[in-house]
Amino acid sequence: MSSAPPVSFFDRPNSYIGRTVPRPNVKKLLQGRGTYVDDITLPRMLHVVFVRSPHAHAKIVSIDRAAAQEMPGVIAVVTGPELAKVITPWVGVLTHMKGLKSAPQHAIAIDRACWQGEAVAAVVAETRAEAEDAAEMVVVEWEELPAVVDMEAALDAGTPVIHPDLGDNLAFRRELVTGDVDGAFAAADHVFEEIFHTGRHTGVCLEPRAVLADYQPAEGKLVAYQATQAPHMIQNLLAKHLNLTESDVRVVCKDVGGSFGIKVHIYPDEMATAALSVLLKRPVKFIADRLESFVTDIHARDHRIKGRIAVKNDGEILAFEIDDRTGIGPYSVYPRTSAVEANQVVNLVGGPYKHKAYRAATEVVFQNKNVTCQYRAVGHPIACAVTEGLVDLAARKLGIDPAEIRRRNLIPDDAYPYTGLAGLPYESLSHHASLEKLLKLMDYDGLRTEQAELRKRGIYRGIGLASFIEVTNPSAAFYGVGGARISSQDGCTIRLDPTGTIICATGVTEQGQGTEAMIAQIAATAVGVTMERVRVITGDTDATPYGGGTWASRGAGIGGEAALQAGKALRQNILTVAAAMLQAAPESLDIRNGTVVDTDTGVERLPLEEIGRVVYFRPDALPKGLQPEFVVTRHYVQKDYPFVFTNGIQGSYLEVDTETGFVTLLKHWCVEDCGTIINPQLVDEQIRGGVVQGLGGALYEQCIYDDRGQLVNGSMIDYLVPMAGEMPDIVVGHVVSPTASSELGAKGAGEAGTAGAPGAVMNAINDALQPLNVSLAAQPFTPESILMALGRVSAKVG
Amino acid sequence: MEQHEISVIVNGQKLRRRVSARQHLIDFLRNELSLTGSHLGCEHGVCGACTIQVNGTAVRGCLMLAVQADGAKVETIEGLSDSGAIADLQEAFHQYNALQCGFCTPGMLATAAELVELHPHADREEIRAHISGNYCRCTGYHAIVDAIAFVLETRRNKGGAA
Numbered sequence: 001m002s003s004a005p006p007v008s009f010f011d012r013p014n015s016y017i018g019r020t021v022p023r024p025n026v027k028k029l030l031q032g033r034g035t036y037v038d039d040i041t042l043p044r045m046l047h048v049v050f051v052r053s054p055h056a057h058a059k060i061v062s063i064d065r066a067a068a069q070e071m072p073g074v075i076a077v078v079t080g081p082e083l084a085k086v087i088t089p090w091v092g093v094l095t096h097m098k099g100l101k102s103a104p105q106h107a108i109a110i111d112r113a114c115w116q117g118e119a120v121a122a123v124v125a126e127t128r129a130e131a132e133d134a135a136e137m138v139v140v141e142w143e144e145l146p147a148v149v150d151m152e153a154a155l156d157a158g159t160p161v162i163h164p165d166l167g168d169n170l171a172f173r174r175e176l177v178t179g180d181v182d183g184a185f186a187a188a189d190h191v192f193e194e195i196f197h198t199g200r201h202t203g204v205c206l207e208p209r210a211v212l213a214d215y216q217p218a219e220g221k222l223v224a225y226q227a228t229q230a231p232h233m234i235q236n237l238l239a240k241h242l243n244l245t246e247s248d249v250r251v252v253c254k255d256v257g258g259s260f261g262i263k264v265h266i267y268p269d270e271m272a273t274a275a276l277s278v279l280l281k282r283p284v285k286f287i288a289d290r291l292e293s294f295v296t297d298i299h300a301r302d303h304r305i306k307g308r309i310a311v312k313n314d315g316e317i318l319a320f321e322i323d324d325r326t327g328i329g330p331y332s333v334y335p336r337t338s339a340v341e342a343n344q345v346v347n348l349v350g351g352p353y354k355h356k357a358y359r360a361a362t363e364v365v366f367q368n369k370n371v372t373c374q375y376r377a378v379g380h381p382i383a384c385a386v387t388e389g390l391v392d393l394a395a396r397k398l399g400i401d402p403a404e405i406r407r408r409n410l411i412p413d414d415a416y417p418y419t420g421l422a423g424l425p426y427e428s429l430s431h432h433a434s435l436e437k438l439l440k441l442m443d444y445d446g447l448r449t450e451q452a453e454l455r456k457r458g459i460y461r462g463i464g465l466a467s468f469i470e471v472t473n474p475s476a477a478f479y480g481v482g483g484a485r486i487s488s489q490d491g492c493t494i495r496l497d498p499t500g501t502i503i504c505a506t507g508v509t510e511q512g513q514g515t516e517a518m519i520a521q522i523a524a525t526a527v528g529v530t531m532e533r534v535r536v537i538t539g540d541t542d543a544t545p546y547g548g549g550t551w552a553s554r555g556a557g558i559g560g561e562a563a564l565q566a567g568k569a570l571r572q573n574i575l576t577v578a579a580a581m582l583q584a585a586p587e588s589l590d591i592r593n594g595t596v597v598d599t600d601t602g603v604e605r606l607p608l609e610e611i612g613r614v615v616y617f618r619p620d621a622l623p624k625g626l627q628p629e630f631v632v633t634r635h636y637v638q639k640d641y642p643f644v645f646t647n648g649i650q651g652s653y654l655e656v657d658t659e660t661g662f663v664t665l666l667k668h669w670c671v672e673d674c675g676t677i678i679n680p681q682l683v684d685e686q687i688r689g690g691v692v693q694g695l696g697g698a699l700y701e702q703c704i705y706d707d708r709g710q711l712v713n714g715s716m717i718d719y720l721v722p723m724a725g726e727m728p729d730i731v732v733g734h735v736v737s738p739t740a741s742s743e744l745g746a747k748g749a750g751e752a753g754t755a756g757a758p759g760a761v762m763n764a765i766n767d768a769l770q771p772l773n774v775s776l777a778a779q780p781f782t783p784e785s786i787l788m789a790l791g792r793v794s795a796k797v798g
Numbered sequence: 799m800e801q802h803e804i805s806v807i808v809n810g811q812k813l814r815r816r817v818s819a820r821q822h823l824i825d826f827l828r829n830e831l832s833l834t835g836s837h838l839g840c841e842h843g844v845c846g847a848c849t850i851q852v853n854g855t856a857v858r859g860c861l862m863l864a865v866q867a868d869g870a871k872v873e874t875i876e877g878l879s880d881s882g883a884i885a886d887l888q889e890a891f892h893q894y895n896a897l898q899c900g901f902c903t904p905g906m907l908a909t910a911a912e913l914v915e916l917h918p919h920a921d922r923e924e925i926r927a928h929i930s931g932n933y934c935r936c937t938g939y940h941a942i943v944d945a946i947a948f949v950l951e952t953r954r955n956k957g958g959a960a
Contacts, residue, residue, distance in 0.1 A: 129821075512900060685941055688941065
C-alpha cells in the first residue's frame with residue numbers, strides 16, 4: 001500500500017472514478033430474470049384495455065356497453081364521466097413559459113376525442129384477452145368533427161379552433177432578439193436561407209408503457225408499479241388527482257425497458273388505471289400494446305424551421321435567424337408541458353458559435369394528432385441540424401471547407417465563462433479541442449482524399465460535421481420555478497451494515513443507462529470499499545430520498561454528487577468510531593478496500609465488519625459519549641447555472657446511391673465533453689445508443705398522418721427503426737472539462753449522441769450530393785426524398 | 799374458447815397443459831408457466847424481443863401458437879441460462895455492456911446463440927445481418943456486435959486448440 005497521500009480524492013486507493021466496471025445489476029437481465037411491470041402478478045389482479053377513438057376529432061354521441069358487460073371475465077366497463085368522479089382533470093402549463101395555455105384533459109375523454117387513439121372507455125376483465133374481446137363489443141356512436149391536421153394552417157382564420165375556450169390554436173409563442181440583428185444582416189456579404197423539417201417521430205421503447213396500480217382500501221394506500229423515470233413526480237400526480245395523501249401513494253419502479261423521455265410524463269391511460277384500481281378496489285394492470293404505443297406515447301420533433309445565416313466572404317458568421325413552428329397535438333402534455341421543445345430550439349440554435357446577433361421566433365400550435373413532448377435530447381437535434389445545416393450551406397456556397405468554417409467561428413476554448421445569445425451562461429466548453437480531436441479520429445484529410453478519388457468513379461460519398469451544445473444538470477429553472485413539483489435536487493442515503501456492506505438509496509433511477517453502477521462506483525470510492533460491498537436501491541418512493549429521477553442528463557451530475565457527499569460523510573463517521581476504538585486521531589486513519597488503515601503507512605487496523613459488529617451488537621464497548629451515525633443522507637442541487645452545458649461534435653461518413661436513393665452509413669464519430677467520466681464504457685455506450693437514436697430520426701423514423709389525422713404507419717412493420725444491419729460502427733472520443741459546480745465535476749452524457757447525429761448525417765448527405773447541386777433539409781432523408789431531390793422521380797412514389 | 803391439450807418440453811421439463819387455441823407461445827410461457835424472461839415488444843414478429851428456441855431453432859414466439867408447440871422442445875432464456883449453453887455469450891454481453899435496459903436481451907441472446915452455432919466464422923457485417931431482426935433501442939448495436947465477435951473468436955480459438 002502506497003504511503004503517498006492521494007493527489008485528489010478520486011486518486012484514492014480503490015477509486016472507481018474513471019474506471020470501466022461491468023454493471024453489477026445486469027446479471028438478472030442477462031438471464032431474463034428482471035422484473036419489468038408486466039412480469040408482476042398480484043392476487044386478484046385485473047387487466048384494463050382501452051377503447052380508443054378511431055377519429056382524429058369526434059364528438060361522443062353515445063357509448064353502448066351492454067354487450068361488452070356480458071362478455072366472459074368482464075368486471076367493469078367504465079366511461080369518462082364515471083371515472084371523473086374519482087380523478088380530477090389537469091392542465092399542462094407552467095408559469096415560466098409565459099403565455100402557454102392548454103385545455104383541461106381527462107383520464108378518459110368526457111364528450112369528445114381530440115386525437116386518434118384517445119381513450120373513451122375502459123374495459124376491465126380478469127385476463128387481458130378477455131378485456132380485449134370485450135373492448136371490441138363496446139359500441140361508440142361518433143359524430144366526426146373537422147380535424148386540424150396541418151400545423152401550418154392551425155392559426156389560419158378558416159381553421160376550426162380545437163378548444164374554443166382558448167380562443168385560438170396557439171399554445172405558446174416566444175420571440176427572442178439579441179444584438180443588432182438587422183445590422184448584422186445588412187452588413188453581411190451573403191445571406192443564405194433554408195427551410196428545415198424535422199420529422200415527427202417517437203421513442204419506440206421496446207418495453208411499452210406499463211403500470212400496475214394496487215389500491216389498498218383498508219389503509220387508503222395506492223401502490224403503483226410503474227415503468228417511469230420520475231417516481232416522485234408520479235407519486236405527486238397520482239395523489240393530487242386521486243385526492244390521496246401524497247405519503248399514502250408509493251411508486252415502485254423496478255426494471256424499465258427503455259424510456260428516453262417517453263416514460264417521464266404521466267399519461268391519461270396511466271392515470272385512468274390508477275383511478276380504476278381505486279374505483280374497483282383491486283389491482284389493475286395496464287400494458288400498452290405496440291399500436292397503442294404509436295398513437296399515445298408522446299411524439300416529438302415535428303418542426304418546420306425557416307433559417308437564415310448572415311456571413312462575410314471569409315466565412316465569419318454574423319447572425320442566425322430562425323422562424324420555427326411546431327404542432328403538439330390537442331393538449332400540452334402534463335406536467336412538463338409541450339412548449340419545452342420549442343423553447344429549447346430557441347435557446348440552442350447557433351449555440352456553439354461566437355456571432356453577436358440572433359433572432360428567433362417559435363409558434364407552438366394545437367392540432368388533432370397525438371401529443372408531442374420531451375423525447376431524448378429535447379430540441380437539441382432540431383437546433384443542431386438547423387445551425388449546422390446553415391453553417392454547411394454557407395461553407396458550400398463560399399467554397400470553404402466545413403472543418404475550416406467551424407475553426408473560424410466556434411467559440412474559442414479560452415473564452416469562458418461565456419454567455420450564449422439566448423442569455424444562458426456556458427461554464428467551460430471545448431469546441432475547438434473537440435473539433436481537432438474529431439478530425440484526427442476520423443482521419444478527416446484521408447477521408448477527403450478517398451471521397452475525391454471515389455467521386456471520379458461516380459461514387460458519391462459525403463462527410464458531415466455537426467457541433468453542438470447540450471443542456472445537462474438542470475437547476476430548478478427547468479421545471480420547479482414554473483410551478484411543477486418536479487425535483488431538481490436529489491439525495492442519497494447511505495448506510496453501513498453490520499457486515500461492512502454499504503447500502504445506497506438514491507432518488508435517481510435506472511432505465512438501463514447504468515445509474516446503479518455509477519452510484520455504486522462513486523459510493524465505493526467515497527467510503528473506501530470495493531464495489532462488491534455496495535448495494536444500490538432505486539425507484540421506490542418509500543425507500544429512497546426525494547428526488548427528480550433520471551432525465552435531462554442529470555443522473556450522474558446530480559445523483560452522483562449526492563452519492564459522493566453522502567459517502568464522504570459516512571466515511572468520516574466511520575473513521576470517528578474507528579479512531580475511538582483504536583485510540584488514534586481520525587485524521588491519521590483512512591478506509592481502503594473495506595478496512596481502516598493508517599493513512600501514512602497503509603497498515604491495516606480494523607476491518608469494517610469488526611466496526612459494524614461492535615457498533616451494532618457491542619455498543620457497550622464504545623466510549624459513553626460516542627453515538628455512531630452509520631446512516632447518512634446528503635442532497636445536491638445544482639444552483640450555479642440554469643443548466644451545466646456540455647459540448648461535442650459528431651462526424652458522419654456515408655455513401656449515397658444516386659440510382660436508388662439509399663444511404664449507407666459507413667462510420668460515425670462523436671467527441672464529447674461530459675466533464676469527469678465516472679465509467680468510460682457507460683459513457684461511450686450512452687453516446688453510441690444516442691447516436692443511433694438520432695440516426696433513426698435522420699433516416700427512417702416518421703409518424704405519418706393522412707389529411708384526416710389518421711396515423712398510417714402505427715406498427716413496427718411500417719414505422720422503421722434502426723436495426724443492426726444498417727447501423728455503422730461508432731467511434732467515441734472525449735475531451736474532459738469538469739464542471740466546478742460540483743466536487744465530482746460530472747456533466748451529463750445521455751443526450752449528446754442524439755443531439756448531433758441528425759445534423760451530421762444531413763450535412764454528409766448534402767456533401768455527397770454537392771457535385772450534383774442538390775441539397776436536402778427535410779428529415780427523414782428517405783430514398784424517395786433523395787430521388788426526388790435528384791429529379792429521378794418527379795412525384796411522390798407509392 | 800376452444801381448448802387443446804398439448805405436451806411440450808420446456809427447458810427440459812415435460813409438461814401437459816390445456817391451452818386456448820388462440821394463445822401464442824409467449825403468452826403461454828409468460829402467463830401459464832411464469833417464464834417471464836421472454837418479452838413482448840410488438841406481437842407482429844418484427845422486434846425480436848420474443849425470440850426463443852424451438853427444436854433448436856430461433857423462432858419468434860409471438861408468431862407461433864402454443865398448440866403448434868405440441869410435441870416440441872422449447873428453450874427460453876431461463877433454460878438457456880441454467881444449462882450454461884450461452885454462458886459465454888452472457889459473460890461477453892456483460893463485459894462489453896451489450897445491454898442497457900435488458901428488454902431485448904433474452905431475444906438477442908437466443909438469436910446470437912443460433913449465430914455462433916451456425917456461423918462460427920461470421921465477421922462484423924455478418925453478425926449485424928444475423929441480428930438485424932432484433933431491435934435494440936438502447937445500445938446502438940456496436941457493443942452487441944463486439945460481444946458476439948468476441949465469443950466467436952474465443953470459441954474458434956478453443957476449437958483450434960482442441
